[in-house]
Amino acid sequence: MIFPSVRLSRRSQQVISAWVFILPGLLLYVIFLIYPIIKALQMSFYEWSVMPGDPNEFIGLVNYSRALRDPIVAVSMRNTVLYTIITVPGQMILAFFFAFLVDKVARGKIFFRTLYYIPVITSWVVVSILFRYFFQSPKGLINHILLDILHVIQQPIAWFREPATAFIPILVLGIWKGIGWSMVIFLAALQTIPKEFYDAAAIDGATAWRKLISITLPLIRPTLVFTLVMLMIGGFNVFISVVLITNGGPAQSTEVILSYMYHQAFDYIDFGYGAALAFIVAIIIVTVSYLQIRFLRRPEEIS
């Protein structure tokens, strides 16, 4: 008993115990996470003063309307969406392709799964620097492969000098680093499908393609939806690779929404505007995730 002198009912003993269990975590969670998020919402309605102690001016939705007219916000938003619509299907399709194949082999499943997962566990900082190295010009590895081995270009590409090419390394990195994560999840899902389903389909004369469309994909659908939602959230969160590979350059053409937010907040010390940008991302992510879960899941899967 926690209070031996007082006889508590089972019910109130449970309530008191519960609060003791959640209190330490809850305090940290509220002070260092919830409070800052709510504070960010408040700041987004203010012209937040740089000097502590100076009054902050309430300006309503001005930060938000400024964001709508800011051409760099438009560029950042376009890049963020581009990153998401390229890297999410890129990761999912390649991950499914390899998970499907690895599921078929008799030996070495765990070995391959381990290899494919290694990029996932490596720090974003390290792989971003590594990709920056590969895409150097004129003597980088990628230029060498394209120029001397594949002969698809006539002269080395100055990847980071042109807005048109500077974002490509970031996209390639996003796909490369993420394949293993989806692959491990898909592989686990594929292994739950009973072999009898395929045998029965084979007796009915189903082709491999038919089995994929009619058995495999429908049965792992909840996993596909889960992966899609998680990767979309991840896509909108792209930040470290942009900061370390291009830092938004050249001329802010590869800025994404979080990198632009960070630059506004910590380079230009425009906290109110930065907070508004952060909230725009949050609203988009929560809405998109909600819509995906709502519409892509069958009713019986929502619990």
Added chain:
Amino acid sequence: MRIRKSLQTGILYIVIIGGAINLILPFVWMISTSLKEYSFILDYPPRLIPEEPSLNNFIKAWLSSNFQQYFKNSLFVASISVILVVLFSAMMAYAFARLEFPGKDAIFYSILLVLMIPNMVGIIPQFLLAKELGLRNSLWGLILFYVSGSIPFNTFLLRGFFETLPSELEDAILIDGGNYFTIFIKMILPLSKPALATVSIFSFLGFWDEYILALTFIDDPGRRTLPVAIATFYGQHATDWGLVFAASLIAVVPVMIVFISMQRYFVGGLTSGAFKG
């Protein structure tokens, strides 16, 4: 028929190995570059096998400005954060999984909502809060933010696991005069070792690699953690790739060892999240 079958298997393995090579080759290239002492002179065409491999870059990186200190800082922050986050998340998860109390649903839904919101949304007020509380340039400050930031995910994951544990034993402990703390310590924690291991490893990796908060909160060069140190190192020695990669490898190798030796926990954790969705 048999020939066709083994041909198919052969092609299957070739494609799978081809995929694996593409995912692993960048690391092989990183290792090879780190072994080239004069890597700032880029050889063209790029050579995978260094002509005169040497470990000098590793020695230079390890002995250079504060690197050992950064390693210690990272180890300290990541270890303490893991212990705290696993303890606090497990306690919260137990209450959510097993106990009834007013406010339970509201708090749990707030956790689910926060899981969707990007970590960076609160970074400006977090920065101001750290400044006000004197937590800037403090490793303990970093720990507090790391722990708070990962409580939602870990609580969610552990709650899912605790719910699968049988509850008959709990009733027996209560009848024997035990309380909910006895249940937590004597039953829940011992039965959840695999889940706790998963959560610990994932959290450790996350903290070990964390860059954004460490970059924002720490100015004092002596208190940097490895990811910030490596990024700074890269800024200062941008053309000395061998040195930068040697430093990176020193940071990455412990993570790979942890991963490869404990990978069954990884897969368990990943997929339990996936199937619960």
